[in-house]
Amino acid sequence: MSWKLTDRLAEKINHYSSFPATGVSLRQMVQFGQRPNPGTLFRGAQFLGEELPIRLAHRVKELNNLPDGLSEMPSIQKVRNWYAQSFEELIELPRPKIPPQLRELLIKAQRRDTNGEHYGQKLLENTENPSLAGEDYREITPQKKKSINSRRYFVLVDDDISWSPEIHEYNKLFTKCLSVIKKRHDPVVTTVAQGISEYKHSRQRMQIDSTIQSFLDRFYMSRIGIRMLIGQHIAINEQPSTDNYVGVICTKTNVRELAQEAIDNARFICQDYYGLYTSPQVQLVCKPDLNFMYVPGHLSHMLFETLKNSLRAVVELHGPDADNFPPVKLIVAEGNEDITIKISDEGGGIPRSAIPLVWTYMYTTVETMPSLDPDFNKSDFKAPMAGFGYGLPLSRLYARYFGGDLKLISMEGYGTDVYLHLNRLSSTSEPLP
Numbered sequence: 001m002s003w004k005l006t007d008r009l010a011e012k013i014n015h016y017s018s019f020p021a022t023g024v025s026l027r028q029m030v031q032f033g034q035r036p037n038p039g040t041l042f043r044g045a046q047f048l049g050e051e052l053p054i055r056l057a058h059r060v061k062e063l064n065n066l067p068d069g070l071s072e073m074p075s076i077q078k079v080r081n082w083y084a085q086s087f088e089e090l091i092e093l094p095r096p097k098i099p100p101q102l103r104e105l106l107i108k109a110q111r112r113d114t115n116g117e118h119y120g121q122k123l124l125e126n127t128e129n130p131s132l133a134g135e136d137y138r139e140i141t142p143q144k145k146k147s148i149n150s151r152r153y154f155v156l157v158d159d160d161i162s163w164s165p166e167i168h169e170y171n172k173l174f175t176k177c178l179s180v181i182k183k184r185h186d187p188v189v190t191t192v193a194q195g196i197s198e199y200k201h202s203r204q205r206m207q208i209d210s211t212i213q214s215f216l217d218r219f220y221m222s223r224i225g226i227r228m229l230i231g232q233h234i235a236i237n238e239q240p241s242t243d244n245y246v247g248v249i250c251t252k253t254n255v256r257e258l259a260q261e262a263i264d265n266a267r268f269i270c271q272d273y274y275g276l277y278t279s280p281q282v283q284l285v286c287k288p289d290l291n292f293m294y295v296p297g298h299l300s301h302m303l304f305e306t307l308k309n310s311l312r313a314v315v316e317l318h319g320p321d322a323d324n325f326p327p328v329k330l331i332v333a334e335g336n337e338d339i340t341i342k343i344s345d346e347g348g349g350i351p352r353s354a355i356p357l358v359w360t361y362m363y364t365t366v367e368t369m370p371s372l373d374p375d376f377n378k379s380d381f382k383a384p385m386a387g388f389g390y391g392l393p394l395s396r397l398y399a400r401y402f403g404g405d406l407k408l409i410s411m412e413g414y415g416t417d418v419y420l421h422l423n424r425l426s427s428t429s430e431p432l433p
Contacts (some may be wrong), residue, residue: 005084013087016057023429024153024229026249026293026402030426032153033236033246038163038171039102041237045174047153048233049090055226056087058433059219067211068203075195079188086181093177096170102163175237178230188223192216193390196362208362216361218433221397225430228295228401252291253299255332255339259284262303263330270311280314280325282307286332292339292424298398299422302406303330305391306343306418313347313416338404339422346415355410359396362389395420403428 032044063080064071071077196208196216208216228248235247244252263282270279310328318325326346333340350358396406403423410416 003081003085005081009084009088012091013057013060013084016053016087016091017061019054021055021058021432022051022153023432025429026295026426028153029228029232030246030249030251030293033232033249036236038167041171042163042167044153044233044236045171048178048229049093049174051153052226052229053087053090055222056083056090059222060084060087062215062219066215068199070195070199070212070215073195073198073202075191075198079191079195082184082188086184089177089181093174096166098166099164102167171237175234178234182227182230182234185223185227189220189390189394192219193362200362207357207360213360217393217397220394221401221431222433224397224401225432228430248295248297249293250296251293253294253296255290255292255299255341256284256286256288258296258299259286259303259330259332259341262300262307266304266307266311269308270315273312274315274320276315276320280311281327282311283327283329284332285330287334290332290334290339292422293426294402294422298401302395302398302420303341303343305395306406306420309391310343310345310347310416310418314345317346317348335424337423337425339424341420341422343418343420344415349412349414349416350408350410351412352410355408358408359393360389361393400431402426402430 032040060080060083063076063083066076071080196212199212200206200208232247232249244250263284267279267282270276307328307330314325314328315322329342329344331342331344333342392406392408399406399420399422403425404421406421407419408416409419
């Protein structure tokens with residue numbers, strides 16, 4: 001039986017979309033995951049049980065109100081229904097009946113955490129939503145605003161408490177619900193891309209305008225945040241913190257190791273795509289012991305995509321039959337605030353007029369764009385060698401998610417430098433769309 005968005009559910013979604021989201025920082029995620037016990041995990045589930053429906057509701061509302069008929073595209077409606085279904089599953093998940101004594105202990109833990117007294121340390125406060133004063137949140141009253149912003153991502157609860165079976169069972173049930181949602185949303189990026197293709201075909205457009213570009217930035221940034229919170233909660237529930245990992249976050253991410261892995265993967269794909277005996281070399285300059293707290297999966301994605309672009313530019317400028325290619329350089333610098341990675345190539349550069357276009361979704365210099373399979377089941381969007389026009393825009397969102405950035409400087413006729421700035425302080429809260 002196919003799922004359907006009812007009027008009653010649409011009303012609930014509209015109600016939830018009137019509330020602001022609550023930003024979470026990388027450091028907060030690690031603080032929460034370092035000492036998980038059933039009570040801490042339960043309070044984390046409570047937070048996500050309120051936070052995720054708000055984020056999902058905002059996206060459903062936006063998907064329903066896109067300009068120029070984009071909302072009517074079949075693939076966009078499919079994604080909207082996925083978000084609405086996930087919203088419904090979260091708000092209708094049965095809440096556990098907690099014994100009065102445990103309820104009191106959890107409330108006391110909340111109070112201690114709010115005052116920063118738990119375990120003798122001052123805990124980081126959540127950041128107020130920077131969009132609160134904007135158009136989307138005009139209907140928030142001062143009382144409602146205060147109650148929403150008092151919600152915390154995590155509450156540290158004492159370890160020496162005997163937790164009731166209801167708490168254990170709810171933690172399992174909630175984690176299972178998140179796993180189902182995560183799997184359902186795996187093909188969202190490619191399905192939205194399919195929707196943009198449908199839109200361009202139906203409207204006979206070559207490119208998308210700035211309004212749709214802004215929507216895609218907001219939508220994909222929100223998706224990164226939702227998947228980060230879901231993935232982190234599932235990982236903490238399913239496996240204990242080991243080997244410098246707290247959920248999907250590595251407290252000592254080794255930059256050189258990840259860079260070398262990305263180099264090997266990008267060179268292999270380049271060789272395969274162009275039928276080369278050997279692809280251009282990549283010179284890596286990085287201290288072997290340079291590490292910082294980050295999500296290795298995000299960094300791998302950004303490095304792979306930017307390296308792939310540089311290798312492609314070099315091969316296409318010099319031709320696949322060239323005897324040798326100028327090397328691509330990957331240089332990593334360590335500052336007090338940022339880890340900065342520069343990827344330099346001699347691939348001929350980009351005309352100055354075309355630089356804004358490289359940040360545009362679905363912009364590609366490939367003559368024949370590969371076909372998009374809406375059922376493509378990948379959690380991230382990794383195109384083969386080129387052709388979808390998602391590599392740079394998505395990589396910039398990944399960089400910005402934890403307070404970094406991705407910038408591009410090009411010398412037409414020579415080559416391009418890409419600068420990847422990664423915030424090593426880990427205290428920046430999520431940019432909420």
